[in-house]
Amino acid sequence: MDNKELRRAAAQEFMKSLEEDLKENFMSESPPKQKRKPLPKPTSKKNKNRSQFTLSELEEAIEDIDQYMENQHKEN
Structure with a gap:
């Protein structure tokens, strides 16, 4: 696996x-x-879908974290 x-x-x-x-x-x-007031329902489908990260967004974040950690390790 790569x-x-x-x-x-x-x-x-x-x-x-x-x-x-x-x-x-x-x-x-x-x-x-x-008793709490219910939260308003999202008005658009786009807002509803943005409540979770996509897999590609998560992968990009992991790559950014990896790069940051490598840079921190090189500096120390």
């Missing part, structure tokens, strides 16, 4: 793990004591 494939696999595993953690935390949360 670096891109490894990053993609790691990103997919990370997203899967993150979703599972969020589900677990959401289900274990106690109900709120005060």
Whole structure:
């Protein structure tokens, strides 16, 4: 596997793990004591889809972090 494939696999595993953690935390949360106003619904489909990162955006972020870490390591 080359670096891109490894990053993609790691990103997919990370997203899967993150979703599972969020589900677990959401289900274990106690109900709120005060009644809150419901959040307004998104008005456009574009806003609704932007609430999550795409896989390519996550891969780009990972590449940026890798590059930053390499630069920090070279400086020290």
